[in-house]
Amino acid sequence: MKLMTQSLLIFCGLLLIISCAPSTDTAPPDNATLLANLIKKSNPEISGLVVTADNSDPSSPKLNITGLTNKVLGEPATETITIDQSQGITTTPASFTVTAERLISPHKVTTPLTVTFEGEAAVSYTVTTKISGAPVNDWFASDNLNNYISASFAGQGGTFVIAESTLSVTGLTNSPTGAGEITFALPTGFTADASSIAFSNPDGTNAATSSPTPNKFTITETENIGNSMAYTIADVPLAALTRFTPGLHIKITEDSTSTDITSTLTITEKANNVIHIEGLTNKVGQNTYTLAIDEVAEFFTTPGNNPIMRMIIEPVVDISPGDGTITDGNNQGPTTISLTNNGETEAAMYSLEVMFSKSAPVSDWFTVDDFRKYITEASFAGVSTTEIRFNEMMIAVSGANDFANEPSETALFTTALPNGFELDTNALMSPAGDGFAAVTNAPIGMIAIFETGASTNRQEYPVTITLRAYISPLTGNITATYGGVPAAPSDITIETNKIVISGFTNNDTDTTESGTVMVADTVRAGYTITPPSLEIADPDGKVPINVELGTITVTNDRTRVEFSHPVTVEFASGTSVIQLRIEGTEILNSPLENVSSGATIGITTMACKLLTAPTVTRWCYEW
Numbered sequence: 001m002k003l004m005t006q007s008l009l010i011f012c013g014l015l016l017i018i019s020c021a022p023s024t025d026t027a028p029p030d031n032a033t034l035l036a037n038l039i040k041k042s043n044p045e046i047s048g049l050v051v052t053a054d055n056s057d058p059s060s061p062k063l064n065i066t067g068l069t070n071k072v073l074g075e076p077a078t079e080t081i082t083i084d085q086s087q088g089i090t091t092t093p094a095s096f097t098v099t100a101e102r103l104i105s106p107h108k109v110t111t112p113l114t115v116t117f118e119g120e121a122a123v124s125y126t127v128t129t130k131i132s133g134a135p136v137n138d139w140f141a142s143d144n145l146n147n148y149i150s151a152s153f154a155g156q157g158g159t160f161v162i163a164e165s166t167l168s169v170t171g172l173t174n175s176p177t178g179a180g181e182i183t184f185a186l187p188t189g190f191t192a193d194a195s196s197i198a199f200s201n202p203d204g205t206n207a208a209t210s211s212p213t214p215n216k217f218t219i220t221e222t223e224n225i226g227n228s229m230a231y232t233i234a235d236v237p238l239a240a241l242t243r244f245t246p247g248l249h250i251k252i253t254e255d256s257t258s259t260d261i262t263s264t265l266t267i268t269e270k271a272n273n274v275i276h277i278e279g280l281t282n283k284v285g286q287n288t289y290t291l292a293i294d295e296v297a298e299f300f301t302t303p304g305n306n307p308i309m310r311m312i313i314e315p316v317v318d319i320s321p322g323d324g325t326i327t328d329g330n331n332q333g334p335t336t337i338s339l340t341n342n343g344e345t346e347a348a349m350y351s352l353e354v355m356f357s358k359s360a361p362v363s364d365w366f367t368v369d370d371f372r373k374y375i376t377e378a379s380f381a382g383v384s385t386t387e388i389r390f391n392e393m394m395i396a397v398s399g400a401n402d403f404a405n406e407p408s409e410t411a412l413f414t415t416a417l418p419n420g421f422e423l424d425t426n427a428l429m430s431p432a433g434d435g436f437a438a439v440t441n442a443p444i445g446m447i448a449i450f451e452t453g454a455s456t457n458r459q460e461y462p463v464t465i466t467l468r469a470y471i472s473p474l475t476g477n478i479t480a481t482y483g484g485v486p487a488a489p490s491d492i493t494i495e496t497n498k499i500v501i502s503g504f505t506n507n508d509t510d511t512t513e514s515g516t517v518m519v520a521d522t523v524r525a526g527y528t529i530t531p532p533s534l535e536i537a538d539p540d541g542k543v544p545i546n547v548e549l550g551t552i553t554v555t556n557d558r559t560r561v562e563f564s565h566p567v568t569v570e571f572a573s574g575t576s577v578i579q580l581r582i583e584g585t586e587i588l589n590s591p592l593e594n595v596s597s598g599a600t601i602g603i604t605t606m607a608c609k610l611l612t613a614p615t616v617t618r619w620c621y622e623w
Contacts, residue, residue, distance in 0.1 A: 030053070031061075031115075031117050031123070032053035032061050032063065033053045034089065034117070035063065035089060035091075035115060035117075035125070036063055037051070038084060039063070039081065039083055041084070042081075043081060043082060046068070047067075048068075049065070049067040051063060051064070061123060061125050061126075062126045063113075063125060063126075063128070064127075064129075065081065065127060065128070066129075068098070068129065068130070069135070070100045070103065070107065070131050070134045071134060074103075076101065076102055077100045077131050078099040078100070079097070079098055080096070081096055081097075083095060089115065089117055090116045091114065091116075092555070092562070093113070096127075098111070102187075102188070102422075102452070104133060105188040105189040106132050106189040106221060107130075107131045108129070108131075109128070109129045109131070110126060110127070111128075111129065112125075112126060112559060112561060113126070114561060130223075135227060136227060140219055142161070142162055145160050145161070146159060147185070147453075148184060148186055149167070149183070150183055151169045151180065151182050152180065152181055153172040153175065153179070153210075153238070153247075154177065154179070154201065154247065155175075155178060155262050155263055155265065155266075155267055156171070156172050156173060156175075156246075156267060156268065157171070157266030157268040158172045159171045162231075165229065165231050167233050167234065168234045171268065172237070172247075173240070173247070174205045174238040174241050175241065175248050176205055176241075177201070179200055180199040180210060180236065181199075182198070182212060182233065183197075185453060185455075188450075189221060189222055190221055190222065193217060193220065194214050194216075194217050197213065197215075197217065197233065198212070198213055199213065199236050205240065205241035206240045206241075207238065207239055207240040209235045209237050209238065210235065210236045211236075212236060215234075216232050216233070218231070219231070241299070242299065242342075243341040243342065244296075244299060244348070246268065246275045246350075247266075247267040247269075249293055249294070249296060250267050250275070250277075251292045251294070252265060252280075252289055252291050252292075253290045253292070254289055256287060256288075261289075264279055265278065265280065273348060273351065274353060275350050275352050277352070277353070277355065278354075278355045279357055279358065280356045281359070281360060282320060282321060282356040283364065284364050285318070286313075286314060288312065288314070290311060291309070292307055293337065294307050299342055300339050300341045300342060301339065301342075302339050303339070308339070309328075310326050310327065310329070310335060310352065311328070311329050312326055313327065317418075318418070319359055319360045320359050320418045320420045321355070321356055321357050321359055322356055323353070323356070324354035324356050326353075335352065337349075338350070358454065358457075359421065362421075362449050362457060362458065363459055365418070366459065367392070373416065374416055374418075375414070376416055377413070377414035378411060378412070379412045379414070380399060380411045380412075380467070381409040383399060383403055385397065385398070385399040387399060393461070394461060394462050394463070394464065395461050395462070395463045396464045396465075397464070398466040401468065403465070403467045403468065404467060404468050405430065405469060406430060406435060406470055407430055407436070407561060408435070408559050409556075409559060410429060411444055411463070413425075413447065420451055421449060421450065421451055422449075422452055423447060423448070423449055424447065424448040425445065428445040429445065430444070435470070436469060436470040437469055437470075438469040439465070439466065441466055442465055443463070443464050444463055446462055446463065447460070447463055449461075470497065472496070472565060473524045473526075473527045473554060474523065474565060477519055477520040478492050478494070478519060478520070479492070479518050480492060480501045480515065481516055482504040482514070482515030483504070483507070485504070497554075498568070499552070499565050499566065499567045499568070500568050501517065501567070501568070501570070503572070504569060504571055504572065505542075506542050506543060506571040506572065513538045514535065514538060515535070515536035516533050516534070516536060517534045517536065517549060517552075517569075518532065526557050526558060527554055527556060527557060528554075528557055529553070530552070530553050531552065534550055534552065539571060544570075544572055545571050546568055547571065549567040549568070549569060550566075552565045552567060553565070582595055586604050588601075588602035
């Protein structure tokens with residue numbers, strides 16, 4: 001019994017020790033997490049803001065900002081992210097603004113951020129801010145529905161209506177031939193699954209219905225599956241064919257090739273007998289088309305029982321969407337047509353309108369011969385050039401002697417694209433590496449030229465750049481004096497970002513000499529210099545020596561990136577005579593030359609009496 005009691009006491013004691021032991025599971029937050037938390041706390045007015053640290057590559061710290069959402073109407077979403085500078089963490093810049101490129105679509109913005117944690121050296125961060133796409137059910141709605149989804153049947157165009165999540169198609173007439181198709185033209189960053197929907201042509205020309213296959217689809221933001229909506233398509237009603245139906249009886253041929261392109265178009269009858277033709281492509285150059293209506297006695301007759309013929313001419317402005325011109329072949333227009341439907345005594349008058357709703361493919365007009373019309377200039381680090389080359393696959397930019405490499409700089413293009421086209425860039429930043437070396441045809445990212453609202457009309461091109469080595473803005477702007485003597489310009493060199501000053505002599509005199517390295521006020525615009533000067537102290541003795549003075553920091557005012565320029569003064573000796581030389585097997589690092597007064601000399605033996613004359617301070621260990 002006694003033994004059991006002792007065991008129980010021991011066991012309880014162990015439990016007590018274990019329960020009181022300090023926890024080792026909680027580690028202090030890392031710097032990236034501290035910065036992420038600071039950004040979150042600095043922007044309480046931005047509802048739903050999420051800031052996370054990405055420590056996957058310690059040599060390149062990153063932050064990701066999410067929780068911003070684009071808009072459907074007005075101006076694209078924009079937000080200014082501020083960072084409180086009073087919490088022991090300072091950043092350059094202290095705030096930055098992100099703006100979506102267009103309404104509805106998601107967008108990513110990359111911002112370089114220089115961060116200094118209290119008591120530590122500055123670190124470069126990359127901040128990626130994602131603006132999510134507008135919620136699907138906000139823009140895929142009644143008012144805008146037909147901008148993003150369309151139905152055609154045997155050359156006719158239908159109209160969509162929506163009730164909750166069910167879509168219905170109206171305005172289609174049964175046809176003896178042809179079939180139906182539903183297609184999507186979604187904003188950039190969104191996809192539809194299924195992407196292709198068809199419905200068959202029922203037999204005959206009486207009223208009928210046709211079932212879409214499949215009859216369901218889901219619209220999803222490509223990189224955010226949480227932003228998605230599922231929809232159902234009701235069976236499609238087809239009215240009976242009893243009279244002239246523009247979508248069935250109008251034929252359009254491309255004159256240059258005599259190709260019937262009717263099946264690629266949408267031809268609808270609007271109110272007041274207006275026939276609307278849409279889907280033509282505004283190709284490069286001037287092109288013409290022929291519209292023909294042949295009499296079909298079963299349904300309608302034409303004047304004199306002859307075919308009705310009209311010419312369609314492209315918009316005046318080449319390549320881009322626009323209204324076409326309709327003539328009667330004698331340059332008379334706009335024109336109307338008349339025909340008589342069966343069972344009616346008076347001819348029906350129709351007016352015609354044609355919309356070239358598709359632009360020419362990018363590859364048709366962005367060519368080796370013509371690309372300079374559309375990309376007129378390139379710039380890097382604020383310097384512009386027209387030295388741009390294109391070989392149908394790649395764009396090469398060369399600034400000759402104007403472009404110099406600099407970390408975290410951005411390449412930009414000046415464009416004059418056709419109406420309805422945009423340029424999308426993908427991080428055209430300085431080449432990878434230390435950012436100072438000369439490079440030839442180094443890859444810096446991709447650009448894309450695309451038609452707004454027509455995501456399939458898009459071409460991407462890799463971009464390369466040629467740069468000479470970094471040229472410090474301090475070049476030619478540094479002066480130095482020492483002991484009242486100025487350094488010759490040839491004695492001040494800047495190699496990349498390292499400043500070396502030579503030509504000064506280290507004289508051992510009774511009077512302490514001093515000097516200064518100064519930055520002139522003529523440093524090129526766009527850069528801030530700190531400090532504007534550094535002091536040169538008088539080295540001991542007259543031994544040739546290299547003195548590290550510190551650094552001059554150059555800050556790019558546009559990018560807020562800082563470049564440290566270490567400054568070294570390489571002194572020459574005032575004399576070639578050695579002041580004091582000590583040599584011996586007992587001397588550590590023997591021989592010792594130019595030993596200054598007061599220096600301590602290490603010995604390797606137990607000897608306590610190494611130097612006897614002149615009198616010197618001796619030291620030994622007592623054992």
